[in-house]
Amino acid sequence: MTQTEDSMKKINTFREERDWRQFHKEKDLALSITLEASELLELYQWKTSEEGNQQTERLKEELADVLIYSYMLADNLGFDIDEIIAEKLVKNAMKYPVEKSKGKR
Amino acid sequence: MTQTEDSMKKINTFREERDWRQFHKEKDLALSITLEASELLELYQWKTSEEGNQQTERLKEELADVLIYSYMLADNLGFDIDEIIAEKLVKNAMKYPVEKSKGKR
Amino acid sequence: MTQTEDSMKKINTFREERDWRQFHKEKDLALSITLEASELLELYQWKTSEEGNQQTERLKEELADVLIYSYMLADNLGFDIDEIIAEKLVKNAMKYPVEKSKGKR
């Protein structure tokens, strides 16, 4: 079992032990990713990156929440995390060729 | 190298080849996670889960974007993806004990 | 008719002419406010406030979209825009008394 599969298994065990899969409709999982992303972003509200970065524990927690809901949605939809990342990077590389994109926002 | 480390390496190679790390301040990465989460959620706007789920390719792309920016922020902050997921699940398990949470929203 | 009522009337006329009220479930309106807020925020992605502020036309459009969906949700729920603003400012003033809050983030 790979490391990603191991994380996925822990996440699924967590929700299955609580019989929570019945609530995890995909629309609500996508909605929950947005809510957790906002809680993460809130750690930088009225702050510079440097100031926000100080909150290590809270950053770990909120970023983990984004990841956990993302993994759940991937699992519900039958997506392989590492595969969709690799595929998207290939698409991005075609959209932003190195020679044209280097050093440009 | 684990699978998560392999995905992280691909993501970092992508941004380093384009000399984009200089733009990747943590506040803007957190902001970008929120924006990509919204693009993912948009696939379910005015739709049921079942209707939204039909858009497989777009779902893969938008979910991958959420993950890619999440991995970049983790890397910037020195967090291990699988570790912060495991730690958060332990905290969630204490907050939501199986016996009290089973089958409840 | 007050100015806010006039804006609300224009918004309601727009959706009624298109027979769109049937789609405007409150959960989807709240979701749409989030999506439009993200499109507004996107104008500041990888930018300073000063850089983002240059995009006057797009800022007007995206901010208007946030407001339009907010007005629709208020109308669906029977809320008076100016009233809920006034009430929330009273609550905020109690939470953040001038003497304790002045000049502090």
Add this chain to the structure above:
Amino acid sequence: MTQTEDSMKKINTFREERDWRQFHKEKDLALSITLEASELLELYQWKTSEEGNQQTERLKEELADVLIYSYMLADNLGFDIDEIIAEKLVKNAMKYPVEKSKGKR
């Protein structure tokens, strides 16, 4: 003074009494609109519209927060609330002509 101008005046008085305008950079105001929109959307997480709609007081508060930050951003950028709403509705009407859009999502 119109009703919208009256709400705007109350909002500006609130932030000026606390000397908070100095913190209200436009990027952070746009970010704050997103955060408040998420808190509003959270009232519908794992719920139907009908279930979410029961939380009248919290809905009023969170929707008011979205509006208050939207008004602040409009004021910072010199936009007239009712004017940008009216202009956007004209654009939307051209994009979605009644005859082609009626009854369609």
